[in-house]
Amino acid sequence: MTVPDFKTIRRDLHKIPELGFQEHKTQKYLMDYISTLPSHRYELKKWKTGLFVKVAGTEPTRTIGYRADIDGLPIREETGLDFQSDHVEKMHACGHDFHMSIALGVLTHFVQHPIEDDLLFIFQPAEEGPGGAQPMLDSDEMKRWMPDAVFALHIAPEYEVGTVAVKEGLLFANTSELFIKFKGKGGHAAYPHQTKDMIVAASYFVTQLQPIVSRNVDPLDSAVITIGKMESGTVQNIIAETATLEGTIRTLSPESMNSVKSRLEALIQGMKISYDCDIEVDYGSMYQQVYNDPEWTKDFISFVETTDNRNLVICKEAMTGEDFGYMLEKIPGFMFWLGVNSPYGLHHSKLNPEEEAIDFAISLMTEYFETLNVKTK
Numbered sequence: 001m002t003v004p005d006f007k008t009i010r011r012d013l014h015k016i017p018e019l020g021f022q023e024h025k026t027q028k029y030l031m032d033y034i035s036t037l038p039s040h041r042y043e044l045k046k047w048k049t050g051l052f053v054k055v056a057g058t059e060p061t062r063t064i065g066y067r068a069d070i071d072g073l074p075i076r077e078e079t080g081l082d083f084q085s086d087h088v089e090k091m092h093a094c095g096h097d098f099h100m101s102i103a104l105g106v107l108t109h110f111v112q113h114p115i116e117d118d119l120l121f122i123f124q125p126a127e128e129g130p131g132g133a134q135p136m137l138d139s140d141e142m143k144r145w146m147p148d149a150v151f152a153l154h155i156a157p158e159y160e161v162g163t164v165a166v167k168e169g170l171l172f173a174n175t176s177e178l179f180i181k182f183k184g185k186g187g188h189a190a191y192p193h194q195t196k197d198m199i200v201a202a203s204y205f206v207t208q209l210q211p212i213v214s215r216n217v218d219p220l221d222s223a224v225i226t227i228g229k230m231e232s233g234t235v236q237n238i239i240a241e242t243a244t245l246e247g248t249i250r251t252l253s254p255e256s257m258n259s260v261k262s263r264l265e266a267l268i269q270g271m272k273i274s275y276d277c278d279i280e281v282d283y284g285s286m287y288q289q290v291y292n293d294p295e296w297t298k299d300f301i302s303f304v305e306t307t308d309n310r311n312l313v314i315c316k317e318a319m320t321g322e323d324f325g326y327m328l329e330k331i332p333g334f335m336f337w338l339g340v341n342s343p344y345g346l347h348h349s350k351l352n353p354e355e356e357a358i359d360f361a362i363s364l365m366t367e368y369f370e371t372l373n374v375k376t377k
């Protein structure tokens, strides 16, 4: 079998981004590709819109897990690339097209050149929300094929291709989504005294959230509250009866997440009195922090250091979230950042990672897994 071009595979996947638990075309694409590999070397199980693929080892004593997330984001792509998204208002703006093609590359290698250990490839839906990692962990397939260690990577636009950035311990933050609904009383723009204006209430609330971070969280224990969406009103001369806010909370410690939410709820009680309105809060999905197992991470760091043409960066923790944190809570392993050098960052409509990072990552991970194989002997 000739080795396929994983950049072409990435471009195919880039054209068909789908939101969490709607990844039907993506799942079919992955399955169609995997079905071209010798079928006696692997076992495949569909799980919702994701996949588990177990590649048989020659004399397995353990199972090594590798996870790639597969969903896209609700963003209108503005890269102008000739393989731009075919799906309106959807884009692979967080690099999951890279994550999938790298996983397919590693999978292909080990189907053709098995190591002693079994390998479990986890193609996970809904990382951007509402979260696929925890339900996958709870699935019968995962219980049957539970890996002894699990690894994943995430593209990093800020680093050059060839860079691996990682750290032991905390890598990504605790996260919670945030959905707030305001209900007041609408009316004529010229008679505000007869209304309860929810544009004024919601705007005030957005500004009141900011001091939670600067005045309630220990400065040495960071937090972020971002409101990414605000919706209200119908036309310029009608006072808005309702308003909705959507956002996310990020904290370095689980304890700070609880205290940020307590402060937010206290503010809401005050707002209800001040603006004489109803306010409902819903936290949506919450993700466990990504905590890299120190032993596995040290092992990976010394592997990267001792190989040529790989630039190792010991990075700081980031306020990004990842439901891979749930896998690392149960199974030792690590996640790392893969340099892709894009002038536009994650979740940007012009994100354009350099595709040379795909082959770099495939050889990085295949060599690393081969090193682990030697260590089991």
Ligand SMILES: CC(=O)N[C@@H](CCC[C@H](N)C(=O)O)C(=O)O
Pocket: 094, 127, 128, 129, 154, 175, 176, 177, 247, 248, 249, 285, 287, 319, 320, 321, 322, 346
């Ligand atoms: C790596 C990355 O960008 N992950 C997302 C995870 C989103 C979690 C959830 N939907 C939330 O917004 O809290 C991120 O935004 O960090």
